[in-house]
Amino acid sequence: MFIDGRKGKMTQITTIGLDTCCTTLAVQCPYCCRFCFIVEVLDYLKQEVVVFLRKMADGCLDVRLCRRVVNVLILFQSVAANTETRQKFVDSRVPNFLVPLILFESSLKEFENIRVVALSVIGILCQTREPQITQWAIESNMIEMCRVSLVLGSELAKVIGMHILEALLQDESGISYICSPSCNNLLTGLMKTWEHLVRLPTFYSILLLQYILSMCACEES
Numbered sequence: 001m002f003i004d005g006r007k008g009k010m011t012q013i014t015t016i017g018l019d020t021c022c023t024t025l026a027v028q029c030p031y032c033c034r035f036c037f038i039v040e041v042l043d044y045l046k047q048e049v050v051v052f053l054r055k056m057a058d059g060c061l062d063v064r065l066c067r068r069v070v071n072v073l074i075l076f077q078s079v080a081a082n083t084e085t086r087q088k089f090v091d092s093r094v095p096n097f098l099v100p101l102i103l104f105e106s107s108l109k110e111f112e113n114i115r116v117v118a119l120s121v122i123g124i125l126c127q128t129r130e131p132q133i134t135q136w137a138i139e140s141n142m143i144e145m146c147r148v149s150l151v152l153g154s155e156l157a158k159v160i161g162m163h164i165l166e167a168l169l170q171d172e173s174g175i176s177y178i179c180s181p182s183c184n185n186l187l188t189g190l191m192k193t194w195e196h197l198v199r200l201p202t203f204y205s206i207l208l209l210q211y212i213l214s215m216c217a218c219e220e221s
Contacts, residue, residue: 042092048072049097056104066110073098073117080124090136095122099140103148112154119149119160126167134171143168143178147190150197158197 052069055061076098079089089095098118104111122142125133137143142164149161168174178187 042094045072045075046092046094046097049094049101053097053100056100056106061106061108061111063108063110066108066114069101070113070117073101073114073121076121077117077124080121086125086128086130087132090125090133095125096140098122099142099145102145103152105152112157115149115153116157116160119153119157119164123160123164123167126164129167129171131171131173134168134173137164137168138174138177143174143190144186147186147193150193 049069049072052065055065076089076094079085080095098121101114101118102122104115122137122145126137126142146161146165146168150158153161169178177183178190
């Protein structure tokens with residue numbers, strides 16, 4: 001589920017405009033696992049996202065800013081994929097800063113790349129099916145985030161969103177959460193979104209059927 005990256009090395013690392021130190025370390029360590037958790041560097045990357053969010057709120061986005069934050073997200077993909085850094089990454093709550101990127105609507109064509117890569121970071125985390133990460137995703141309302149991505153996103157964003165939902169809803173805690181009485185609105189909204197997508201003549205419509213069957217089984221139990 002790596003997006004815009006190559007196996008063994010990341011693409012266009014040097015174009016991000018980060019410190020020379022970060023760029024050198026990224027080249028030396030293709031998966032960025034160790035250098036990203038030097039505290040100063042992780043904080044620097046988080047600040048890159050925060051600056052972008054401010055520009056996003058002010059309506060000051062441009063192509064250069066979009067490409068810059070995509071490169072930061074590519075580094076986050078590597079951190080999320082590594083067993084030694086994954087839980088620390090989640091504990092830092094940095095992935096939560098990606099949610100506004102996924103939910104934001106922009107007329108800028110390049111912004112869809114941001115949504116897709118940000119979703120892939122969450123997807124990499126959730127596909128591990130580790131209990132602590134699943135619990136974090138549930139508590140961080142990632143199910144609703146995925147539902148919105150199914151509405152707003154491109155086909156690729158929709159596919160990644162569905163894979164995240166699959167990982168969460170195949171876990172006992174995930175299915176128990178969404179079927180609890182307190183989540184009736186979430187469940188209703190998700191079912192309506194699925195109903196709309198199933199009617200579309202797209203290649204991913206069949207994938208939705210297994211989710212719907214899971215929800216029906218949950219409601220009967």
